[in-house]
Amino acid sequence: MAPAPRVETNEIKSSALELIGNTPLVALDRLHPGPGRILAKCEFMNPGGSIKDRSSLYMINAALRNGELKPGNPILEVTSGNQGCGLAVVAAVKDHPLTIYMSAGNSEQRAIQMEACGAKCIRVPQVEGVYGKVTYADVQAAEEECLKTVEKTGHFLVNQFYNEANVQAHYEMTGPEIWRQTGGHVDAFVATAGTSGTFSGTSKYLKEKNPALKAYIVEPEGAEVIAGKPVWKACHKLQGSGYGVVPALFKYDVMDGTLSVSDEEAVQYKRLLGVKEGLYVGYTSGANVAAAVKLLQAGCLPEHAWVVTMLNDTGLKYSPTPDEVKSDDS
Numbered sequence: 221m222a223p224a225p226r227v228e229t230n231e232i233k234s235s236a237l238e239l240i241g242n243t244p245l246v247a248l249d250r251l252h253p254g255p256g257r258i259l260a261k262c263e264f265m266n267p268g269g270s271i272k273d274r275s276s277l278y279m280i281n282a283a284l285r286n287g288e289l290k291p292g293n294p295i296l297e298v299t300s301g302n303q304g305c306g307l308a309v310v311a312a313v314k315d316h317p318l319t320i321y322m323s324a325g326n327s328e329q330r331a332i333q334m335e336a337c338g339a340k341c342i343r344v345p346q347v348e349g350v351y352g353k354v355t356y357a358d359v360q361a362a363e364e365e366c367l368k369t370v371e372k373t374g375h376f377l378v379n380q381f382y383n384e385a386n387v388q389a390h391y392e393m394t395g396p397e398i399w400r401q402t403g404g405h406v407d408a409f410v411a412t413a414g415t416s417g418t419f420s421g422t423s424k425y426l427k428e429k430n431p432a433l434k435a436y437i438v439e440p441e442g443a444e445v446i447a448g449k450p451v452w453k454a455c456h457k458l459q460g461s462g463y464g465v466v467p468a469l470f471k472y473d474v475m476d477g478t479l480s481v482s483d484e485e486a487v488q489y490k491r492l493l494g495v496k497e498g499l500y501v502g503y504t505s506g507a508n509v510a511a512a513v514k515l516l517q518a519g520c521l522p523e524h525a526w527v528v529t530m531l532n533d534t535g536l537k538y539s540p541t542p543d544e545v546k547s548d549d550s
């Protein structure tokens with residue numbers, strides 16, 4: 221029998237790059253029955269398992285467009301891991317060698333993931349924190365190692381903390397997606413900040429669409445520098461955010477306030493997302509949702525406000541400690 225003729229459909233993605241973005245928005249109505257509503261972007265559904273796929277795609281495309289990166293040439297970056305996993309997706313599809321410098325304190329699942337996509341991951345010993353808790357000094361140690369290689373080789377450094385294409389990814393993708401998915405009904409946006417690309421780009425777009433929208437940064441308790449407080453707890457569980465320095469890409473004019481979340485609250489809401497919503501996510505996702513609940517309970521928004529936040533990455537990227545798995549969520 222002759223094979224059936226091939227029919228082109230738009231159901232086939234041409235590569236993993238087309239799987240980046242357009243993540244679903246899910247209502248957390250079981251975890252927070254009201255008043256008000258929390259809607260969360262499922263960033264763990266990106267092919268690299270986190271929100272950082274978006275900026276990976278934008279930063280590489282921008283560098284190829286402006287000639288900083290030539291097709292097929294090597295790429296270097298320092299990361300808490302998720303940027304490395306996202307870059308590994310992009311580098312695999314576009315066929316670039318990729319070397320990632322990451323603190324040994326960041327979860328080893330991320331190193332395994334990026335190496336499975338063909339990247340090399342150099343895990344730099346910690347100078348201050350402990351495994352699972354990475355401080356700014358630890359990131360600086362990884363950065364120092366990476367910069368030595370940049371100096372020696374002249375290879376392209378992505379530079380996520382200073383790269384405006386990082387912010388642009390969220391201004392052109394995340395913000396418009398939220399606006400479309402909510403039908404323009406969004407009263408507040410809540411997000412943690414590492415580079416602050418997510419917060420700065422998304423908030424800028426949403427505020428342009430609705431100047432009355434309120435945008436809040438989520439900071440780990442004890443490292444609330446955007447709130448203007450001194451750092452007394454550099455070591456916390458919110459890997460990838462809250463480095464205790466105001467990020468260079470952060471824009472104060474698109475922020476209305478800050479919300480502080482303790483490790484215990486992040487763990488509690490990480491667990492609640494699993495047991496009440498069936499969503500297995502990481503610590504900053506737990507922190508975002510804890511902060512959204514606090515915001516709705518604070519009474520500073522209209523009673524039936526919709527708060528949008530981000531489920532930044534999958535829980536599969538971490539090794540929770542046994543006490544966390546059993547923790548009581550009552």
Ligand SMILES: Cc1ncc(COP(=O)(O)O)c(C=O)c1O
Pocket residue numbers: 270271272300302303412413414415416417418419459460461502504505532533
């Ligand atoms: C798990 C996680 N949450 C939040 C963030 C913060 O995202 P951004 O760098 O866009 O501020 C990161 C960044 O690496 C991350 O890995």
